[in-house]
Amino acid sequence: MFEDANPVVLGLSGGLAILSLYLFSQQMRRNRSLPPGPRGLPIVGNMLDMPKEYEWQHWAKHKDIYGPISTVNVLSTRVIIINDLQTAIDLLENRSSIYSNRPTFPFAGEFIGWNKQMILSQYDERFRLMRKYFKAYVGTKSALIPHKNMQEMETKYFLARVLQNPTSVLEQIRRSAGSIFLKLSHGYTIETSGSDTLVELVENASKEFHTATLPGEWLIDSIPWMRYLPEWWPGQHFKKVGTVMREHNMEQALRPVEFVKRQMEKGVEYPSFTSTLLRRGLTATEAEIIPWGANAMYGGGTDTTTAALTTFILVMVLYPEVQKRAQEELDTVVGQGRLPGLDDRPRLPYMEALLNEVHRFHPIGPMGIPHCVTQDDYYNGMLIPKDSIVLVNLWLIAHNPEVYPDPHKFNPERFYNTDKPQLDPQTFVYGFGRRACPGRELANANMFLLMSMMLSVFNISKAKDENGVEITPKIEFGSGTVSHPKPFPFSITPRSKDAEAFVSSIFEDHPPPPSNAKELLDIYSWIWSLSATSFKGLVFTSPILRTFGLILRNHTNLRSIAALVPGKASIAATSN
DSSP states (O other): OTTTHHHHHHHHHHHHHHHHHHHHHHHHHHHHOOOOOOOOOOOTTTTGOSSSSSSHHHHHHHHHHOSSSSEEEEEEEEEEEEEEHHIIIIIITTTTHOBOOOOOIIIIITTOOOGGGGTOOOOSSSHHHHHHHHHHHHHHHHGGGGGGGHHHHHHHHHHHHHHHGGGGGHHHHHHHHHHHHHHHHHOOOOSSSSHHHHHHHHHHHHHHHHHHHOOTHHHHHHHGGGGGGGGSSSSTTTHHHHHHHHHHHHHHHHHHHHHHHHHHHHHHOOOHHHHHHHHEEEEOOHHHHHHHHHIIIIHHHHHHHHHHHHHHHHHHOOOOHHHHHHHHHHHHHTSSSSOOOGGGGGGHHHHHHHHHHHHHSSSSSSOOOOOOOOOOOEETEEEEOTTOEEEEEHHHHHTTTTSSSTTTTTOOGGGSSSSSSOOGGGGTTTOGGSSSTHHHHHHHHHHHHHHHHHHHHHEEEEETTSSOOOOOOOOOOOOOOOOOOOOOEEEEEEEEEEHHHHHHHHHSSSSOOOOOOHHHHHHHHOOOOOOTTTEEEEEEEHHHHHHHHHHHHHTTOOGGGGGGGGGTTTTBBOOO
């Protein structure tokens, strides 16, 4: 049969067969060295097993089966799941030089552009510079001292808005957090009441980030080369969604910087992160990161604060004895003639314990932000291959009964007035190593003010149905990078007539400064729907943005601008 075969061909064929067997055996040997995990299907691996919701509970089951570290495969991507604090510290803290990168996130990062933001940026010089500027401005307790009065005043305005409309508490939490972060990032003052363009822009961006980073939601994240297929090809829906999100992302990052530049030209800017950097002699690289560093402050901070404070309200409804204990401390230390401030914080240990227990009860990022290892690594004899995605189950760490007895009970006492306080959850909920959140001090200060001021003047309780029966909310949380409690009913009322009178006088005693909303609108003066899911409104390309910027700097009547936009889109413009 082989007598007429070319010896060279036979030799090559045999060599290839031997090489294939060798490579296969090497791969099998590497696979056997990986952390344990479930067997997957050919080609797709464990893709069909990836959870759509409550992913922290799904991966928690791995610890019982495989131990503190396990592996799953999704197509060609390896995902390492860490379910143990010591393992997370050993790798992400002690070996942070190789565990500080981020995965590429084909949809959210590369297609939409969220990889420009600090949260998804690669660990490179650009990231380190951005983080350095961020931490210098708000990353330490001493750096926050100049901003203390502003934070306290904005929180008082929050109380007044809640009193005016008690059903809008969650909306007002987001608004209050946004007002503080926008003041810090861009010196921007929001509208006292009613909608605010920039707040809506930020809120929309947060929702889109949540949608874009949902695990298993976008096929392009598992098959990155799909982005190069024509739009008529099946599965290309992400391009339409992503294009809208990309424009929104650019808009919410660049538009506020233009506002600051205009304010600086007029000499009326409020000192901010952006204005501080713009006043320096910056290189092109440094100037490019300003919008994204500022965006990390107001974009990331607003959503995470809202999630944490919503959890706080949920547990106050379910644990009234905790609320009463906190109010007793506030009444004793602060009294009822004023509101607590940041200077009172060292004298309010139960409030501090309450804040820590909110962090522990449900970490706002239950699975953290994924890390990516930059080289092959070995841990306890197990191989963690280069480019593996590394996830840490923060929720499971926070619910380890060996560390936190009765972990599903909300109990601030575990951190209060005890000879053996339990592990401070802030050692892990803000991340690990060189990717730990640089805004931790700022976030905690804002949370403390919102929580303590709310409990000083309001009671938070169960709502009642039409028959007057109390409704006990369920403890349910949504999935995503930032996990919010699912909607639940509750009631918020003034603690007394004196408290009501005190809060109702805040706007009169401390009139809010005028909003900057009009100046912001004057820059571009177009209005569109901010719903990416319905695809309404305009989708602007960079050339159009540049053209509009040049026109508006020359103060052209904005009504004439509509004529420059192709007929397929409509524009609502205001005249100067």
